[in-house]
Every structure is written in structure tokens, then in C-alpha cells.
Amino acid sequence: PKIQQKKTLEISLMAPKRKATVGEPLQTRVTRSQTRNGNSKPVSVDPVSPKPKRVKKGTVSEAKSKVKAPVDSGSKKIVVVEHCTQCSQFKIRAVKVKEELEKGVPGLEVRVNPEKPRRGCFEIRVDGVKGEKFVCLLDMKRPFGPMKALNMDKVISEIIEKIK
Numbered sequence: 001p002k003i004q005q006k007k008t009l010e011i012s013l014m015a016p017k018r019k020a021t022v023g024e025p026l027q028t029r030v031t032r033s034q035t036r037n038g039n040s041k042p043v044s045v046d047p048v049s050p051k052p053k054r055v056k057k058g059t060v061s062e063a064k065s066k067v068k069a070p071v072d073s074g075s076k077k078i079v080v081v082e083h084c085t086q087c088s089q090f091k092i093r094a095v096k097v098k099e100e101l102e103k104g105v106p107g108l109e110v111r112v113n114p115e116k117p118r119r120g121c122f123e124i125r126v127d128g129v130k131g132e133k134f135v136c137l138l139d140m141k142r143p144f145g146p147m148k149a150l151n152m153d154k155v156i157s158e159i160i161e162k163i164k
Contacts, residue, residue, distance in 0.1 A: 077163060078109045078127035082117050089144060090122055096152055097124060097159075104160040122147050124159065134159045 081097050083090035098110040111127070120140040125133040135155060137146050 076107060076109050077105075078111060079159075079163070080114060080123075080125050080127045080131075081110060081112045082115075082121055082123045082125075083113060084117055084119055084121050084140075085113075086119060087142075087144065089147065093122065093147065093150075093152055097156060100156045101159065101163075104156070105163050108163065120144075124155075132162070134162065 079101060081094045083094040085091070094112050098112055101108055101110050114127075118138070120138070122135065122137045122140070123133065124135040125131045135150070140146055
């Protein structure tokens with residue numbers, strides 16, 4: 001019983017918060033850092049205006065706009081190798097394709113995963129709006145049979161012939 005009385009006393013001793021009226025000027029608030037500096041002006045508090053929402057840095061749309069910068073189409077061809085990061089088998093094949101294409105075609109730029117890759121995807125294509133797709137394996141499930149069945153040396157040689 002004594003504990004309950006104490007709680008009720010604490011609640012009754014607290015003063016109610018005062019709401020700002022329309023004709024009343026806004027209150028100013030002084031922070032500890034402002035009192036240390038001495039020359040700072042107090043910040044006025046507006047109880048009506050909501051806080052602005054924060055914007056995430058590095059969103060997907062920003063990443064896409066950075067990747068697709070204007071490039072001279074006549075100077076270099078760009079081949080994109082998109083591979084899933086779920087399994088190391090994708091990465092092994094993507095690195096092999098990149099190395100072989102750069103050796104086989106001088107002046108060719110090969111990019112591996114310039115954007116966030118799709119899950120279960122292995123795709124080799126020419127970069128651009130009307131980019132030709134050489135290999136397109138989508139939505140593969142483990143154990144990634146279609147990708148493992150590919151003869152990578154044959155695929156790479158066919159791509160080199162098409163690019164030249």
C-alpha cells in the first residue's frame with residue numbers, strides 16, 4: 001500500500017506540459033554547446049513542423065546512374081558478365097570469361113557485376129540498351145546444372161568470334 005501511494009504522489013507532483021498557442025511566440029532553446037561558445041544564437045523550436053525524412057545513401061537507382069555514364073560507343077566495346085554471389089562456381093566461371101575475353105579481343109573492356117547481381121543468374125552480354133546476350137541463365141537452383149553443363153572454352157571462343 002505504501003508503494004502505491006508514493007507512485008501516485010510522483011505523478012500528481014509533475015506539472016502538465018503547456019501547449020503553444022497560435023498567437024504566442026516560439027520558445028527559444030539553449031543547448032550546452034551554445035553556452036560554451038558564448039557567441040552562438042539560441043535555436044527557436046517550432047513544435048508544429050515535422051522533422052524532414054532522411055534519404056538513404058547509395059540507393060540502387062543512384063548506383064545504376066553512376067554505372068551507365070556516357071561512353072564513346074566507337075572507341076571501346078564493353079561486355080558485362082553478371083554472376084550470382086551465392087556460390088563460388090559462378091565467380092570461377094566469370095573470372096575465366098573475363099580473362100579469356102581480354103586476351104582474345106584487344107581493346108575490349110569486360111566488367112564483372114557492375115550492378116547488384118540477380119540471384120541464381122549467369123549472364124554474358126554486351127553493355128547498352130540493345131546489348132546482345134551471349135549466355136543468359138536465369139533463376140537457377142542448386143546444384144546449378146545448366147551452368148555446370150556449359151563448355152566454357154567453347155562459349156568463350158563463340159563470343160570472341162561474334163565480337164570480332
